[in-house]
Amino acid sequence: MSTLTERKMSQPVGPQRMTHLRQLEAESIHIMREVAESFENPVLLYSIGKDSSVMLHLARKAFFPEKPPFPLLHIDSTWEFREMIAFRDEFVLRKLGLELIVHINEEGVQAGINPFDYTSKVYTDIMRTQALKQALDKYRFDAALGGGRRDEERSRAKERIFSFRDRHHRWDPKNQRPELWDVYNTWVHRGESIRVFPLSNWTELDIWQYILLEEIPLVPLYFAADRPIVERNGDWIMVDDERMRLLPGETPVMRRVRFRTLGCYPVTGAIASEADSVLGIVHELLTTRASERQGRAIDRDEEAAMERKKREGYF
């Protein structure tokens, strides 16, 4: 600790000093403003999760006193937790009065694509990846702000903040634009687009700390409560509505759980937890020390999954 005190003494704490969190915040705001100014038709991808909540909060800050000058887009797989949809409608629509576009892959719905009869690879591709492409094409968005972070996963460590996609939404890892300083190349031709990740340099701990500091509202599913759970292949799956197909012998049991990430309830694993506050979550995060993606079934499907998904247009 001696180094800490020495450093503080030699560096006067004046108006110049910015904590790491304020630096990250300023960087993200800078990026969002750059997107708003440089593109004709940007959109903020809003998944209702904690990273999206931080994104939304940053967007409100970046353009204050204006509202964010771009709509929010939710790709609805139709299998989200009910509480997510309730939160979305209550907070984003009623409380903030923001423009929200909800897109569902109707072809997928008609074809009966669901997380039970199809592997998570097929299901995610159709209800998320293809759905996102449809929406981007339909509304002709030329920039899409996403909440991806580089600390989430190995293959994201080298992702650009401004990540170019061709006309087919493909990411070409061989042909990324170099990114220097905070001067971003925002040029695109018609049909091309850029995925932008303002949270690139945030870690999971930063996200939680920021949520605590800024009192950002979250879907209650992040906090521990008694929920009906069945155990499947080692994952704890919540029985959120009557569509959940129970296998023979499966009966939901009430367990005190919470979710580290949110998505489609049949493929999102819960963890046993007593953490019913942000502080409690941080406490758990610091003491259990398991990485966040552990609870996400789609990641275990195959190695280098993310790399491939990104090339196909999934975030």
Add this chain to the structure above:
Amino acid sequence: MTIECLPTTLEETADFLARHEEKDLLRFITCGSVDDGKSTLIGRLLLETGAIYDDQVMALRRDSAKHGTTGDEIDPALLMDGLEDERQQGITIDVAYRYFQTPARKFIIADSPGHEQYTRNMATAASTAQAAIILMDARKGMLPQTRRHSFIASLLGVKTLILAVNKMDLVDYSHSVFERLQQEYRAFAAQLEVRDLHAIPLSGLRGDNATRKSERMLWYKGPTLLEILETVPVGRDVDIEAFRFPVQRVSRPDSQFRGYSGTIASGTVRVGDRVVVLPSRQQSRVQSIVTFEDQMDSASAGMAITLTLEDEIDISRGDLITHVGQEAQVDQAFEATLVWMSSQTMVPGKSYWLKIGARHVAAEIERISYRIDVHTLNRVETASLKMNDIGVGRFMLHAPAPFDPYRVNRRTGSFILVDRISHETVAAGMIMDSQADRPPGEHWNVELRSSRLQFTPSRISAAARRVRYGHPATTILLTGLSGSGKTTLAFALEEWLFATGHAVTVIDGQNLRHSISRDLGFSSEERSENLRRAAEICRMFNDAGLVSIAAFVAPDEATREKVRRVIGAENLIHIHLSAPIEVCRSRDASGRYEAADRGEIANFPGITAPYANPTDADLVIPSDKFTVDQSLAMIKQHLAIRLNNDTYERSSRRR
């Protein structure tokens, strides 16, 4: 203690967060050649600071058993292996980012592992870094890459370099090896613009001095690598306190409110400050500083804010707001250092998009002045730049833009260049200081900057000085090829003259490069400029009554004539060492000839540049046949006549 203690209660977590919130942020890069041990070192930093989650550590243990080089122990290098997979998939690996923290601060590591695209990738990583770790294999010492990495880091404005002499375990943790390497490196780094230089012996594999003090190198009294990283000063991206606010966005939600949003690039702004908008130069005062939370009285560098002004003036995205009296430069042309990043070669005169801050402007590169060889730091003449080249060129913008030199402000002095059709980022640019960074060229016959400049002669006559010192003031010029023995003889001669009561000094071309000629490279213009400075200094010493001994290659008659004119023919004794090139080459211990053969030293007289023997030397010494003592004896004989029996009076000099 550098490793964070994990909290056990909620209260402790609250304390932990309170401390965590106070941390600042250091961004650094790691540079090393293949097998220098970079992955191992980064992996170790991450592991030992607890940045790796338990499930990842478990995966790592599995991988270590399978592929590692460490047996049962965890091989930290495997943490970085995402990149290896990618290499096999043929993916361009440029920059990967890693995150860790200690009780003191949070860190972002930008690591550029590539080989082929190294310059481009490293420049990208270095552009936002405040510190660079330069890895050196203790067995290999300085490699061309070491110079290259250090140069690129300093070029991109990285203020702190940390020389990490790695693999100390393989040299028995030898103090003397470390001392030798760090001294060699420090001598080299003196040519770079490095503010803050550290050197540390370590073993990434064994963990010595990474995060824990080594028990095996008790002779090393300095801090561990992590302690250095924890105390490197941050927040020094800009050297100026001047307020710079690039307007990123104009906010007009209604007719009442008109705000200018952006991130403060440097300095501090307060409500009521008088400001000027560049390039239009309209003035106003700051009315308010608006943020989501509340209004602020003042705001400083790094903050993303919105300003309102007292007057309704026309401001748009790309303008720069500064304080009145501390304006940035506004110009349509500037010199800039470029890192070329595209496979399409630079085309002089072609119109590119230039993005500086939030401003887009069409621009052309008028000409490239030179390219910098990243191995030797030599300046090489060229007309164009290709992928991974670094060069200096002159830009013409289609409209004036505000900017600062990169050296004083990384944010307002940097830009990217974008192809108008492919939209590729073809280059990154750093604007040079128009005064200090002007590439030195022909200065021999430069006119005085002002006709009103006065020259005040000293009241002490040359004759009076001669009486005082007992000898005339003369310049003894030793010429000859590199390796002909000039330096050796110059210093031997100095010793003898000093011993015999002369006021004497040696002006050595190489030595000047450590001081007054530090800014010079090795193009023919710069070699010539170094010689001119040396000649002027000889003359100043002569004016002060001293004997100067100068050792110059002086490869042609034109150059020698210029020297003669500066010093004055009447004061000059020209001694030529005539050892032929084969002999000079065989005596050369410094490797300069071989380097010139390989093309690493451009304009090397006798190899890649012509060398013409003088025909009018006062004395020619066959330094290939003579020993040093014989040569010296011959010179003594000659000087005895010139210095002691000198009778001519010096007339007062021009200027």
